Amino acid sequence: MSVDQLFADRMLSLGLARVSEAAAIASAKLIGSGNEKAADQAAVDAMRTQLNLLDIAGVVVIGEGERDEAPMLYIGEEVGTGTGPGVDIALDPLEGTTLCAKDMPNALAVIAMGPRGSMLHAPDVYMEKLAIGPGYAKDVVSLDMTPTERVQAIAKAKGTDAGGVMCCVLERPRHEAMIAELRESGARIRLITDGDVAGVIHCAESAKTGIDMYMGSGGAPEGVLAAAALKCMGGQMWGKLLFRNDDEKGRAKTAGITDLDKVYNRDEMVTQDVIFAATGVTDGSLVHGARRDGEWMETETILMRSKTGSARRLLYRQRNN
DSSP, X not given: OOHHHHHHHHHHHHHHHHHHHHHHHHHHTTTTSSOHHHHHHHHHHHHHHHHXXXXXXXXXXXXXXXXXXXXXXXXXXXXXXXXXXXXEEEEEEEEOHHHHHTXXXXXXXXXXXXXXXXXXXXXXXXXXXXXXXXXXXXXXXXXXXXXXXHHHHHHHHXXXXXXXXXXXXXXXXXXXXXXXXXXXXXXXXXXXXXXXXXXXXXXXXXXXXXXXXXXXXXXXXXHHHHHHHHHHHOOEEEEEEEOSXXXXXXXXHHTTOOOTTOEEEHHHHBOSOOEEEEXXXXXXXXXXXXXXXXXXXXXXXXXXXXXXXXXXXXXXXXEOO
16 A cells, blocks of 8 residues: 555545544434434435545445445445545445434444455345454354354353353344354353444454354345454454345346355455444444534544554534534
8 A cells, every 4th residue: 555545544534434423413313213214314315425525436335225226325326526546435324223213222324445346245135244353363263163163162262161252143033043052052142133233343342342252144235344344443254145046146246246155254355454434323332322412413433444453432513403
């Protein structure tokens, strides 16, 4: 990376924080409204507006769906002024729409940015995911292991028993057998209703969140976003695309994926250095949610760069319009 590119990366990081802040503030006005679509649309509109102020030639590679399915920050959409560096963008303007609509914890506005070609163009299908935080030997766990074997491996690495391992899992019917096996293994489980990007990120700060390992299936685009966060924070992650029919396999091939059985590690999902920002919408383990303070609105953002491993926590206040 040249000096000029490094400088641009540093300068763009603050702009990225402004993008996630705007999305969080817009959706926060609909916390508890019960209207998921309106909250998501507000976040999308605010995020697009801010992205188009940045001096980048950006392409959304992880977005709100295919162009013909969701005309809002869709995959392939070009953003920015077009005058700056070419970049890939992965985003979720409101990660946890249900969490926001129901005023539940851990709703976030999330975005990552890297050089053009730096992120896996994951189709909108499911991905089997496994993630752990930093400090473990390489490949201490794997997707080939059973849930019990994973718990035993992490317990041994931590110097504890299975009861000292906390796993984060999306509470879904498809995970019932895995949850039952984890219970039988002696591990503890934190079940989450939504927001698996946050679930993966929590592994990187286990001392703060109490979560050692994330496992289960969820959206592949969210998997790439989570991998970008772990590339900044440290930790290991693996993902394998899951296909329910030939149409989904066709979408993967259209995205340029030829090996449909490949297990991707973190650095194969995000191949170059990236910057990442997440702003709280509702209160959570990672950041505080957006809140009104009289005539002001205040947000907290975590802003990270994988190049340096730096992480900043930013408090932002603006007048509550």
